[in-house]
Amino acid sequence: MEMKGRIISRGVAEGEALTTTQPISFYGGVDPETSEILEKGHELQGKLIKGKILVFPTGKGSTVGSYTLYRLKKGGVAPAGLVNSECETVVAVGAIISEIPCVDKVDISKIATGDIVRLENGVVTIKK
């Protein structure tokens, strides 16, 4: 299945989807060393985002979160790609400076954890 979205940050990425219906705060909510989701009560708490196509509705929290994405990338533990329903400033800026492909304006409910997802030219391809 294919969905056409909007390119926030260019590039090609492919990987296993990790999806949530809850927004993610990268500053304080994700361990920049290990890529573990730390936010208490988050449905992905304890999961590693390393190498995944991380699918979430939108970002939240401090603008310093952009630097967390950058730190994940430099540490080799960044997600392979990001898919949002509606991207906001923190994630957009973080994805661009870290060169992590990012696409938004797609129906994220169509993507399930474990699906193989490919991002290319704003097209999200899902293999069940």
Add this chain to the structure above:
Amino acid sequence: MFLTKDEERMLDGEEGYAVKKSMEILVALGDIYGAEKLIQVGSVQVAGVSYHNLGDAGLEFLNELATDGKVKVLTTLNPAGMDLENWQNLGIDPEFARKQNLVIDAFSKMGIIVSCTCTPYLIGNLPRYGEHVAWSESSAVTFANSVIGAKTNREGGPSALAAAFVGKTPCYGLHLDENRVPDVHVDVTADLSKFSDWGALGYCVGTQAQSKISYITGIKDASVDELKTFCASVVTFGSKPLFYMKDITPGSENVPLPKEKITIDKQDIQDAYQTINDETEDIDFVCIGCPHASIKEISQIASLLKGKKISPNTEFWVATSRPAKQLADKRGYSKVIEAAGGKFACDTCMAVAPLKGRFRAIATTSAKGCYYSRHNKMLTKMGSLEECIAAGVSGKWK
């Protein structure tokens, strides 16, 4: 978003890495928020300076930008995690100081004025009414939009830097007059009798108006220092960096009075103190200057501290900009404050210095200061300057 030929060239990398990355950031933000074009900005204020918040990743990013990035407009800097000259005296770890200095070096290399203050408008970065700027630091953004009548969105550190390297920002949000119309009428019936009441009022307006633009009536007079502390509070507890205050802030005579109405009375102000203050008698830290103390505030501190001694159990800081401190030195205020056992914390403040675990309970005049001190696990007391100084002298809140 429409780009000119020059802007296209910048996006293609003809002006180097920093400008290319900056254009990518600005174009993405412009697309997200539906901007039609980029507009020139008169100045930039960059936040995200404390190594405490940036970490090694942030430092590495800044170093990459600094390899070929030079700012195109007047650009000033937010507070760092320490006093750049006097950090030892404030108990800062030497390794932290080394990293913090590397951050400052990177900004300096970019051509940024390393002013390290959250009050750029007091030290030479003062936009005119109606001027487009790209500022981060929420209290300064709110002051610029509301008290000065300049136009800026609430930028993050990287998007402000991007605007500085390009000299432009995407035209959306508060850059457009149609988005600067007030949504809610806030009538203040409470008397604001002491300085910290302005922080309490900011709490009330921020929590009740949230992301709406408020039009505030009922305020008879307001000093710049009172507006400065109100700006910091209203955007800490709410999210909109713009308000109007009838007969006090520019533009208030030209915008329509909104139909939706909120009243803030004496009880609301008292409730704000209840929420902001914790139960504690012992005070081991007093910090004045969130936002950074003006020269007028420093003169008031000096006159209240003259001939007194800060308790040996209490650390007393005046957080301010270096230019304000230099004026205070010349006038003799610094000598009076230091003779009483007070310390100056220039270039930094209680919100961005690495203070977690160092103090148990803080007294301050600032509602925003209380909010961030709680993040640093301190108990908080907000009160007038007189009350805070009394707490510093006795080590007790009365």
